[in-house]
Amino acid sequence: MSNIPAELKYTSTHEWVRHDGDGIVTVGITEHAQDLLGDLVHVDLPDEGDALATGDDAAVVESVKAASDVYAPVTGEVIEINEELEDAPELINSDAFGDGWLFKIKLDDITELESLLDAEGYAGSIDEDE
Amino acid sequence: MSNQTVLHAKHLESSAKMVDFHGWEMPIRYSSQIEEHHAVRQNAGMFDVSHMTVVDAKGPQAKAYLQNLLANDVAKLTTKGKALYSGMLNEAGGVIDDLIVYYFAEDDYRLVVNSATREKDLAWLNAQTNGFDVELTERDDLAMIAVQGPAAKATVGKLLNSEQQDIVADMKPFFGYQAGELFIATTGYTGEAGYEILLKNKQAPAFWQSLLDLGVVPCGLGARDTLRLEAGMNLYGQDMDETISPLAANMGWTIAWEPSERQFVGRTALETARETNNSKIVGLVMEEKGVLRAGLKVISEAGEGVITSGTFSPTLGFSIAMARVPNNVGATVDVEMRKKQVTVKVVKPSFVRNGKSVL
Incomplete structure (x- = not known):
């Protein structure tokens, strides 16, 4: 079983969301997701200023094995992207919940966080997949 | 039904991620597939290929049997230990x-056959013995470890006694010698120097461990695929199969047309195909972001084609592929990617040899 930090929120499509305060969240893909994909070789991130709605295609992560869409876990505006991933997509493999973050969103509605899965709920959704 | 090789426990000890590979539970990777790939290009890596099928063919008509069975001609083989690749x-x-x-x-x-189609292959090999005085013995008592990379031979050398070292000292590429309890062949599937070693099942785990102790990196099927694709080597079931002529799979060089009186299975059909075949395998190179994948459609002025194998090349840092396309294809083709159409370069289907780009 891979690591699922209790302080984060999750989606059933393997994104994680960390509330940094003031309605700003950091988004990435989970350790479980990077393990399924294997070594990442390209990341396509959204542009700063993009308005995303929950469920939109926000990014693409591509590994040696497969390309996978990353969906916006919440609705809001992209205010920062992790530019280091351009040259070092492997950060997602080595530190999915830290240096491998993808982008930050300023939430339109902070209460949307409550609709996301908690660690236990996400662990349960992985079990259902398997 | 899931088969395991004798090295299965060793893979689990090294935290391998195991997958089903044509009925065999095999390591896809141990940690990072790309690091495993680099280990083979830069130093030494090893693969458990014990799932491949080894068959000895002995008897007064062994040669005649193989001359009928194979498109290449074993009559070319006159030096003890020499190997021949054939369809x-x-x-x-x-x-x-x-x-x-x-x-x-x-x-x-001795035949070393693919793993993906073991039962089918064995049935065919046996059926073709009809009329020949030859005896086939499947050597399932043997395991097979491929040690590949610039440091592979020297590292294996440390595990050989002086008699074995003498035997392998001047081995040329594509030979196989029995050296004590090891059958050591200068063959491989990576585009690097190295050995493929056959040994008794019960010896294999200790030998694997000795290689690990010498720093040889265990590599999974994932790295094996990126390495063979960089080297431009075909994978059965992807780049060719029962419906594909060897002429359309860059295996034309493996067909021995002469002597013309040698009949082999498929010759008549092949002679027709020689007149009519209009496709070939080429290499594709895409330096921009994205990864070419098997199954993607290729569009050119000469007609459509298909990517048979595609991946990200860890050595080159961009995507490469093999594609079956019309013979008269030009210098570029278009590939239908996810959400876009991309123009890519057409090259010879060989990308990396001995650690270096050959583009």
Whole structure:
């Protein structure tokens, strides 16, 4: 079983969301997701200023094995992207919940966080997949 | 049904991620597939290939049997230990499998056949013995470890006694010698120097551990695929199969047309195909972001084609592929990617050799 930090929120499509305060969240893909994909070789991130709605295609992560869409876990505006991933997509493999973050969103509605899965709920959704 | 090789426990000890590979539970990777790939290009890596099928063919008509069975001609083999790569065709001229045959004497050969199609291959090999005085023995008592990379031979050398070292000292590429309890072949599937070693099942785990202790990196099927694709080597079931002529799979060089009186299975169909075949395998290179994948459609002025194998090349840092396209294809083709159409370069299907780009 891979690591699922209790302080984060999750989606059933393997994104994680960390509330940094003031309605700003950091988004990435989970350790479980990077393990399924294997070594990442390209990341396509959204542009700063993009308005995303929950469920939109926000990014693409591509590994040696497969390309996978990353969906916006919440609705809001992209205010920062992790530019280091351009040259070092492997950060997602080595530190999915830290240096491998993808982008930050300023939430339109902070209460949307409550609709996301908690660690236990996400662990349960992985079990259902398997 | 899931088969395990004798090294299964060793893979789990090294935290391998195991997958089903044609009925065999095999390591896809241990940690990072790309690091495993680099280990082979830069130093030494090893693969458990014990799932491949080893068959000894012995008897007064072993040579005649193989001359009928294979599109390449074992008559070319006259030096003890010399190996030959060949396709094994069906009557329709499609590829049942590719294999390596080692020559020891005109009544004594060894075949190393693919793993994906073991049962089918064995059935075919046995059926073709009809009318020949030859005996086939499947060597499932043997495991097989491929040690590949610039440091592979020197590292294996540390595990050999002086007698074995003498035997392998001046080995040329594509030979296989029995050296004590090891059958050591200068063959591989990576585009690097190295050995493929056959040894008794019960010895294999200790030998694997000795290689690990010497710093040889265990590599999974993932790295094996990126390495063979960079080297431009075909994978059965992807780049060719029973419905594909060897002529359309860059295996034309493995067909021995002469002597013309030699009949082999598939020859008649192949002679027709020689006149009509209008496709070939080329290499594709895409330096921009994205990864070419098997199955993607290729569009060119000469007509459509398909990517048969595609991946990200860890050595080159961009995507490469093999594609079956019309013979008269130009210098570029378009590929239908996810959400876009991309123009990519057409090259010879060989990308990396001995650690270096050959583009």
